[in-house]
Amino acid sequence: MLNATITQRIEITPELVVLRVKPDAELSEFHPGQYVALGLYSDAKRPEHFPPEREPLAPGKLIKRAYSIGSSPSVREYLEFYIAIVPDGALTSRLALAKEGDRVFLAPKITGTFTLHDVPADANLVLVSTGTGIAPFMSMLRTPSTWTAGRKISVIHGVRYPKDLAYRDELSQLSSEGTLAYYPIVSREDPSWKGERGHLQKLFERSVVKLNPATDHVFLCGNPAMIDEMEKLLLSQGYVVHSKKTPGNLHLEKYW
Ligand SMILES: Cc1cc2nc3c(=O)[nH]c(=O)nc-3n(C[C@H](O)[C@H](O)[C@H](O)COP(=O)(O)OP(=O)(O)OC[C@H]3O[C@@H](n4cnc5c(N)ncnc54)[C@H](O)[C@@H]3O)c2cc1C
Structure with a gap:
């Protein structure tokens, strides 16, 4: 119905x-x-x-x-x-x-464990997405309780073309207010794009985005190939995949 x-x-x-x-x-x-x-x-x-x-x-x-x-x-x-x-x-x-x-x-039931529920209030958030994987992060950023005192929040959004950067104005606004570090990155050739180019993994490999597993929780959302590669990279840096049984600082949501 x-x-x-x-x-x-x-x-x-x-x-x-x-x-x-x-x-x-x-x-x-x-x-x-x-x-x-x-x-x-x-x-x-x-x-x-x-x-x-x-x-x-x-x-x-x-x-x-x-x-x-x-x-x-x-x-x-x-x-x-x-x-x-x-x-x-x-x-x-x-x-x-x-x-x-x-x-x-x-559906009447809203569900999922890709939330800030088990994240300490003083942990920084590194929100990494490809394509439509930005959606759950918009919900988090639009919710005042996410913005705990002193917490640093970064959003990394990988897309094919600059026109695919949905929510760019909203994220740029938060970035210009100094509350958010926003890293849009575009994979395909586009002469109008002057920002970062390539796959978002590059931003971590080259320490453009710096990580500290002692203070930062990383959320990965979207394309499963990106999630698998980022997971490997982050496990080698001391991150632990979060689950109800074994709490960790790496949270995954694969779209397919
Ligand atoms: C927990 C969860 C949350 C999700 N949230 C979103 C969301 O917010 N937005 C969203 O667009 N999708 C989201 N998806 C994917 C969504 O459920 C569908 O798989 C997708 O919309 C394709 O459905 P379909 O019936 O058109 O294609 P199907 O006939 O079911 O074909 C599936 C194929 O479509 C491709 N595909 C699936 N998702 C995407 C995508 N997001 N971008 C590009 N290609 C894709 C893959 O090749 C996949 O194998 C989510 C999936 C999960 C498991």
Whole structure:
């Protein structure tokens, strides 16, 4: 059953969209960094110029996928999502046509352990993302309790082209206020880009971003290849992957 309405669609590029979704029921409580499932029925249309989907779906099937929440829990009117359109993907090729007023499925349960729950208030945060993996960090940064006294926060955002740097103005604003260290990095050749180029791993290998496992918690979100490489690098520097059983200072959220 479709139980929520798209209240806003912001196109960052044709392949990257921010959707704000309002549930019919009261919004559940959640923590910054958590995710929830969004869905559409297989009967929803896909753009005609898109390639066929990977696996053809039977009519009437509810397609559900997980999405990190980008808005703060203090915003009660909507949940914000930042979504990459995968042209042969089941759900996002349909979300490509989603517009304001359209109905979607929103799972009632918001979940996930990629949160600041077990992070000491005096630990610094190093928030590392590729592409739409910036979403859970926007929720954290938009929530006042994240900004504990004396804590340093860095955001590293790796994208293909400068136009893919969603939330750049918001992050640059925090950076110009001196509260955030913001490191955007672009992997593809683009003559208009004067900033860092390449894969974000480079910023750590060359100590552009300096780390101290005694004081810093690192969060990695997005592309699994980036997460695997960064995990290897950070384990060699003394980081420990966090889990409920074995608390650590390295937190991972792989999108696929
Ligand atoms: C905990 C969690 C949170 C997530 N949060 C987000 C989010 O905030 N934003 C988001 O866009 N996706 C997010 N994802 C991925 C999302 O759940 C879907 O996998 C994605 O939207 C593709 O769904 P689909 O049905 O269109 O493609 P499918 O038909 O399911 O095809 C999956 C394939 O799409 C590609 N893919 C998946 N995710 C992405 C992506 N983000 N960018 C580029 N290619 C991708 C991969 O090649 C993957 O194998 C999250 C996944 C998890 C597990």
